[in-house]
Amino acid sequence: MRLPSQEEALALITEAREPAGDDPAAQAAVALAEAAVLTDAFGAVQGPAGNAVPETVARAERAVELARRTADPLAESAALDALTGAQSWAGDTFATAATARRRITLLASLPISPAGTHELIDALGVAAEAGLGAGDVPRARRWARQLADHPSLAESGHRATCRLLMVSALAGDVDEVLTGSVRFLDAWRRAGSPARSILAPAAAGVAMIHGLRDDHDARREWQEIMDRLGTSPEHVYGYGAVFDAMLLLHRGQAPEALERTAPEPSRCGSG
Numbered sequence: 001m002r003l004p005s006q007e008e009a010l011a012l013i014t015e016a017r018e019p020a021g022d023d024p025a026a027q028a029a030v031a032l033a034e035a036a037v038l039t040d041a042f043g044a045v046q047g048p049a050g051n052a053v054p055e056t057v058a059r060a061e062r063a064v065e066l067a068r069r070t071a072d073p074l075a076e077s078a079a080l081d082a083l084t085g086a087q088s089w090a091g092d093t094f095a096t097a098a099t100a101r102r103r104i105t106l107l108a109s110l111p112i113s114p115a116g117t118h119e120l121i122d123a124l125g126v127a128a129e130a131g132l133g134a135g136d137v138p139r140a141r142r143w144a145r146q147l148a149d150h151p152s153l154a155e156s157g158h159r160a161t162c163r164l165l166m167v168s169a170l171a172g173d174v175d176e177v178l179t180g181s182v183r184f185l186d187a188w189r190r191a192g193s194p195a196r197s198i199l200a201p202a203a204a205g206v207a208m209i210h211g212l213r214d215d216h217d218a219r220r221e222w223q224e225i226m227d228r229l230g231t232s233p234e235h236v237y238g239y240g241a242v243f244d245a246m247l248l249l250h251r252g253q254a255p256e257a258l259e260r261t262a263p264e265p266s267r268c269g270s271g
Contacts, residue, residue, distance in 0.1 A: 034063070053089060056086045060079065060082045074119055081126065084100050093130075097136060141164070174209055177205065201239040208246060244260050
């Protein structure tokens with residue numbers, strides 16, 4: 001699959017505006033494309049002030065409003081997803097979590113359908129991460145458990161449990177992590193051990209829990225799994241720093257924990 005260039009994408013959006021006319025659904029679709037393509041997927045088209053963040057949020061908010069007018073919950077959910085991403089980019093942690101909750105509420109009342117299920121699974125993962133970022137651990141765990149128990153993910157235990165393992169590790173729930181890690185590892189191996197970095201926070205959380213239990217062999221095993229999943233510097237200096245710092249603090253190594261969390265992701269090199 002070949003991704004279009006920025007110029008191609010801009011040309012397609014420009015071409016789509018005229019036939020959209022006054023049709024609410026078409027207008028909502030074009031607005032969503034603008035929010036996703038013009039200011040997100042291509043690293044942001046700068047606005048007049050040279051700051052793309054407010055423009056991105058404004059475009060996403062407009063997409064949400066237009067989608068709401070269509071009375072199509074799935075279209076509105078897609079727009080809310082774009083707004084969640086824009087707010088996260090803007091660094092508005094609590095607005096991000098609130099929008100993620102709004103999306104869950106919208107989808108919870110829908111009848112079961114393939115499209116609705118796909119949207120809900122995505123929304124639960126986003127809401128769990130956004131809730132955790134805002135410090136709302138109880139809600140984050142609730143959504144992560146709902147995701148882990150979703151029947152559509154019964155044969156994909158590694159995908160189903162990855163958020164729950166991350167949240168439970170941060171919450172210090174050793175039993176839930178140990179139980180969930182068995183399902184995660186079995187499903188991941190049956191799937192061919194895919195190298196997906198989205199699964200790495202779960203492995204890092206399990207490794208930390210084994211470290212807290214002084215089970216060094218198990219910790220090394222999960223660190224090796226995390227390496228195989230593929231980790232970028234941003235991930236390593238994000239969740240990796242948090243889990244490592246928690247283990248260092250448990251061992252009474254406060255200066256080392258501070259040093260581990262000192263580098264900012266944007267300043268880290270390939271190591």
